[in-house]
Amino acid sequence: MTEVDNHYYAIKTTSKQERAVADSIFRTIERRLLDIKVHSVIVPEELKGYVIVESPESHSRIQELVESIPSARSVVPGETSLEEVQHYLVPKPVVSGIEEGTIVELIAGPFKGEKAVVKRIDIGKEEITVELYESIVPIPITVRGDHVRVIERKGEE
Structure with missing residues (x-):
């Protein structure tokens, strides 16, 4: 089967249920509850409320699948192409969007809950050096x- 045989469909989900919908699709296919072929399911972090399904099936067959999945709402009319979803397949560094001077909250480790100011960023190691705020x-x-959550970006006040 070639890439040309596959179709890419966006499935609208209940907010914050994208991962659960993807897991339910996987379980449904794995248990052969429906005779529908799905090659992959993408849950893009930056595309809230949607999952993308790669399948050789028609739009109506994917709609049939969606109707059996809790928290899956509908299949967006039409289909998309691999080129349009490919950028979701490349992981972004976890430090992207963080710059020096940004105020963050530590969400893990011994200083969890503390606020800090970003002093240095190492994109290669995906680490940041901070100084505790208080x-x-x-x-x-x-x-x-x-291990950090951005609270206030530099220049926002």
């Missing part, structure tokens, strides 16, 4: 980029 003595702490 610390008397500024001590640089290096943490993984996914």
Whole structure:
């Protein structure tokens, strides 16, 4: 089967249920509850409320699948192409969008809950160096980029 045989459909989901819908699609296909072929399901982080399904099936067959999945609402009319979904397949560095001077909250580790200012970013290692916001003595702490949540970007006030 070639890429030309496959179609890409966007499925509208209930908000914050994208992963659950993808898991339900996988379970339905795995258990052969419906005789529908699905090659992949993409849950793009930046595309809230949607999952993308790659399948050789027709739009009506995917709609039939969606009707059996809780929290899946509908199939968006028409289909998309691999070129349009390909950029969702390339992972973004977890430190993208964070720059020096940004105020973050640590969401993991021993300083969880503390606010800090970003002092340095290492994109290659996906780490940032921060200084605790309310610390008397500024001590640089290096943490993984996914261990912080941006509170206030530099220049936003």
